[in-house]
Amino acid sequence: MVVCGAEENKKPILVLGIGNILWADEGFGVRTVEYLAQHYDFPSHVGIMDGGTQGLYLMPYLEDLDTLIIVDAVDFGLPPATVHYVCGDEVPVAMGARKISLHQTGFQEVLSLLALRGCMPRSIHLVGVQPLTMEDYGGGLTAEVAAKIPVVTDKVLDLLKLECSVSVIPRQQGTETFGISAIARDVYEAGRPSEKEACRYGDERFLTLLER
Amino acid sequence: MTTLQTPNGFTLDNSGRRIVVDPVTRIEGHLRVEVNVDHENVIRNAVSTGTMWRGLEVILRGRDPRDAWAFVERICGVCTGCHALASVRAVEDALGIRVPTNAFLIRQIMAKVLAWQDHVVHFYHLHALDWVNPINALQADPRATSQLQQTVSPDNPRSSPGYFRDVQNRLRKFVESGQLGIFKNGYWDNAAYLLPPEANLMAVTHYLEALDFQKEIVKVHAVLGGKNPHPNYMVGGVPCAINMDGDMAAGAPLNMERLNFILLKLQEAYAFSKNVYVPDVIAIASYYKNWLYGGGLSAHNVMDYGDYPTIQGDPSTDRFPGGVILNGNWDEILPINPRDPAQIQEFITHSWYQYGPGQEYTGLHPWDGITDPHYALGVNAKGTRTNILAVDENAKYSWIKAPRWRGNACEVGPLARYILAYSKGVAYVKAQVDDALDRFNHMAGTALTPKQALPTTIGRTLARALEAHYCAHQMLDDYNAMIANIKAGDLSTANMTKWDPATWPKEAKGVGLVAAPRGALGHWIKIRDGKIENYQCVVPSTWNGSPRDPRGTIGAFEASLLGTPMVNPEQPVEILRTLHSFDPCLACATHVMAPDGGELSRVIVR
Numbered sequence: 001m002v003v004c005g006a007e008e009n010k011k012p013i014l015v016l017g018i019g020n021i022l023w024a025d026e027g028f029g030v031r032t033v034e035y036l037a038q039h040y041d042f043p044s045h046v047g048i049m050d051g052g053t054q055g056l057y058l059m060p061y062l063e064d065l066d067t068l069i070i071v072d073a074v075d076f077g078l079p080p081a082t083v084h085y086v087c088g089d090e091v092p093v094a095m096g097a098r099k100i101s102l103h104q105t106g107f108q109e110v111l112s113l114l115a116l117r118g119c120m121p122r123s124i125h126l127v128g129v130q131p132l133t134m135e136d137y138g139g140g141l142t143a144e145v146a147a148k149i150p151v152v153t154d155k156v157l158d159l160l161k162l163e164c165s166v167s168v169i170p171r172q173q174g175t176e177t178f179g180i181s182a183i184a185r186d187v188y189e190a191g192r193p194s195e196k197e198a199c200r201y202g203d204e205r206f207l208t209l210l211e212r
Numbered sequence: 213m214t215t216l217q218t219p220n221g222f223t224l225d226n227s228g229r230r231i232v233v234d235p236v237t238r239i240e241g242h243l244r245v246e247v248n249v250d251h252e253n254v255i256r257n258a259v260s261t262g263t264m265w266r267g268l269e270v271i272l273r274g275r276d277p278r279d280a281w282a283f284v285e286r287i288c289g290v291c292t293g294c295h296a297l298a299s300v301r302a303v304e305d306a307l308g309i310r311v312p313t314n315a316f317l318i319r320q321i322m323a324k325v326l327a328w329q330d331h332v333v334h335f336y337h338l339h340a341l342d343w344v345n346p347i348n349a350l351q352a353d354p355r356a357t358s359q360l361q362q363t364v365s366p367d368n369p370r371s372s373p374g375y376f377r378d379v380q381n382r383l384r385k386f387v388e389s390g391q392l393g394i395f396k397n398g399y400w401d402n403a404a405y406l407l408p409p410e411a412n413l414m415a416v417t418h419y420l421e422a423l424d425f426q427k428e429i430v431k432v433h434a435v436l437g438g439k440n441p442h443p444n445y446m447v448g449g450v451p452c453a454i455n456m457d458g459d460m461a462a463g464a465p466l467n468m469e470r471l472n473f474i475l476l477k478l479q480e481a482y483a484f485s486k487n488v489y490v491p492d493v494i495a496i497a498s499y500y501k502n503w504l505y506g507g508g509l510s511a512h513n514v515m516d517y518g519d520y521p522t523i524q525g526d527p528s529t530d531r532f533p534g535g536v537i538l539n540g541n542w543d544e545i546l547p548i549n550p551r552d553p554a555q556i557q558e559f560i561t562h563s564w565y566q567y568g569p570g571q572e573y574t575g576l577h578p579w580d581g582i583t584d585p586h587y588a589l590g591v592n593a594k595g596t597r598t599n600i601l602a603v604d605e606n607a608k609y610s611w612i613k614a615p616r617w618r619g620n621a622c623e624v625g626p627l628a629r630y631i632l633a634y635s636k637g638v639a640y641v642k643a644q645v646d647d648a649l650d651r652f653n654h655m656a657g658t659a660l661t662p663k664q665a666l667p668t669t670i671g672r673t674l675a676r677a678l679e680a681h682y683c684a685h686q687m688l689d690d691y692n693a694m695i696a697n698i699k700a701g702d703l704s705t706a707n708m709t710k711w712d713p714a715t716w717p718k719e720a721k722g723v724g725l726v727a728a729p730r731g732a733l734g735h736w737i738k739i740r741d742g743k744i745e746n747y748q749c750v751v752p753s754t755w756n757g758s759p760r761d762p763r764g765t766i767g768a769f770e771a772s773l774l775g776t777p778m779v780n781p782e783q784p785v786e787i788l789r790t791l792h793s794f795d796p797c798l799a800c801a802t803h804v805m806a807p808d809g810g811e812l813s814r815v816i817v818r
Contacts, residue, residue, distance in 0.1 A: 022271065022286050052286060054441045056337060060427030061441065116386050117423060138271030180444070182279030183286070193274040 010045040011066035018051040024139040025131035028073040037178040040168040055106030065121035074128035081144040082130045091126045140189035220765045225256040258773040259605045262612035269583045272747040277303045281445045293326040294728035296445040298735040303447045306722025312704040315449035316524045317694040324683040330729040331680035334795045336422040342789035344415040345405045352409035365491035379417045399783040449706030485681035493677040497670045498655035506669025506790035508772030514628035519727030542635040553577040558613040562759040573762040578736035581748035610759040623768040624731030624755040630675040644678045672793040713742035
């Protein structure tokens with residue numbers, strides 16, 4: 001996490017990736033903020049956070065922000081790997097619309113509690129991608145969805161520029177690791193046990209058999 | 213079948229109307245429950261189903277054991293810290309690593325901060341709405357709330373009528389804005405809600421205070437665990453150095469200023485649980501003095517491994533003593549050995565797994581555990597494989613395995629720990645329980661004994677509150693022990709002598725145990741050639757949510773619902789109340805919402 005700093009007279013901005021990295025495309029939000037932190041330098045009042053699936057426990061970090069930009073895999077009912085952007089009141093609606101993921105309803109509740117307590121961010125944005133599959137437990141992002149990381153990154157940088165007047169600087173690659181290296185995307189995906197060792201199927205109500 | 217006697221002393225009757233609540237919670241695998249009610253709407257049969265496959269064990273195979281904590285931290289959004297702690301403890305146990313005293317104490321403080329926060333969040337965010345009607349709080353006279361507050365918690369300074377009036381106005385504004393949000397889903401007209409308006413306003417006020425305080429207590433984790441919201445753990449110790457003369461730069465070692473900051477937050481937590489949380493639970497419980505349902509298995513069998521020793525490696529100093537109580541005999545605590553293959557075993561007869569030919573009725577110790585999914589519905593199930601209308605509990609019906617101790621189903625959790633500690637005569641716990649019951653009996657005009665009051669839904673909720681406060685009490689002791697150790701010149705926080713896999717034996721196995729907020733948590737690991745060969749997590753919700761075993765013994769969730777009368781089966785307040793009292797995980801939504809906030813969960817009566 002890049003800690004929200006107290007740069008003078010600037011209210012904090014947070015780019016928050018949410019999702020579960022253990023469920024294939026569910027990890028899109030986390031992997032995108034990982035990519036952002038690895039490739040760009042941000043001013044001290046812009047935080048980049050891997051929120052995982054922590055739901056309510058994220059609330060302390062979301063209070064009284066100027067701007068909250070959420071990156072997430074969301075079921076918008078669109079073709080797989082479609083990037084979709086919503087803002088304002090549409091965000092909680094989009095995040096609760098289809099209860100396919102383990103964290104979306106929890107996050108909708110977080111937004112509701114921020115409203116109750118009167119500390120909603122001044123503006124909220126959601127940059128989402130339609131997942132192709134979340135049914136591959138232990139798997140990484142599918143190639144189609146992974147290809148959208150740079151696209152969503154550009155959208156986030158545009159939002160920072162246009163909505164928050166924040167300019168970021170590309171950094172030399174590999175100068176900083178983000179989070180725990182054992183579960184960084186490349187290590188996590190390269191170290192996956194074989195299908196023989198780790199079965200990849202289960203409950204048909206949730207998991208359809210992958211191409212074998 | 214219609215009526216059936218289970219080996220562990222419960223009577224099941226599935227002849228009445230079947231009610232399906234799905235989901236009850238969506239964490240650690242979704243939870244669904246089906247019950248049968250008789251003609252008076254009393255629950256006579258209960259079937260709990262874990263509806264999601266979680267194959268964490270299989271994805272860890274072949275990984276570096278030192279990294280396992282980072283994976284298990286991602287199992288679930290709420291239980292991050294306890295899974296990580298169980299994991300590093302399992303690896304250290306396997307490799308014979310003893311962590312430095314500072315690491316031993318810092319880990320305890322982190323675990324107890326987490327437990328404290330978890331219990332507070334659980335009560336106010338999830339569970340309180342099973343007892344408290346926030347909409348009714350708008351009818352309260354703030355002066356009556358002020359009077360009630362001063363009666364139940366004289367030491368709480370925030371008790372003026374003006375304070376409660378302000379909160380009420382804030383609540384009214386929120387409700388009138390039309391975005392009920394979190395409060396939109398309740399069955400607020402149900403007669404199962406018994407609090408008067410002034411008590412509802414007191415509880416809602418503290419719900420908001422709890423939200424406010426959350427951001428303070430997580431700062432302790434940020435200082436000790438580094439990267440929040442996913443704290444760092446490390447095999448061999450803790451990843452934070454100590455330098456008492458150091459500065460406050462980001463990433464700098466712990467210094468006196470940071471330690472003083474931690475102390476302040478621990479003291480604030482102590483005051484909150486003492487003056488707000490515990491008194492609230494006692495006061496709310498007193499209005500439900502005749503609702504003594506939900507005890508189920510806790511009146512028979514309870515279990516915990518024991519944790520929080522004052523001396524590292526000496527279980528006789530555990531502040532939560534481990535052991536097993538069977539058949540409600542509080543006079544005898546049986547010792548538990550998590551390494552003994554004959555003691556803890558998991559069965560899959562009614563679970564969607566397979567152990568291989570001829571092994572359908574076999575129990576496996578976690579070190580030899582197999583996680584091989586096998587999804588199949590019983591012949592009497594209704595619906596299809598992808599849309600189950602009713603499961604067949606005589607066949608496989610859950611993704612949760614059935615762990616047993618010497619063949620016995622046991623309840624785990626704060627209530628289990630409190631029954632064990634009370635029975636063992638742990639002085640602090642005994643005083644806490646006796647004092648809480650005195651206050652409850654005084655307010656309610658009852659004369660309940662611990663044995664009558666504790667094994668109930670209310671007792672489970674009370675035990676969690678008392679445990680939160682005991683954790684706050686312990687953390688202050690741990691903090692003082694750490695300061696004394698540092699002042700004595702010990703600055704070590706990590707033991708790296710066995711970090712290099714070249715120093716490891718070819719094969720090793722270990723177990724990591726934690727008194728996690730939801731109950732006894734165990735991770736069993738086998739290491740071969742420096743890699744994970746087998747990994748099994750037996751989590752609290754596995755014990756409590758377990759399906760039947762080969763003998764037909766039922767688990768804690770199922771047992772807890774039996775005999776409970778429902779006011780209105782189409783509004784399963786009573787089911788949610790009792791299941792929520794187990795705290796079956798929460799971050800990923802327990803009060804499940806549709807986009808318009810209209811739906812709590814799907815309830816089908818047939």
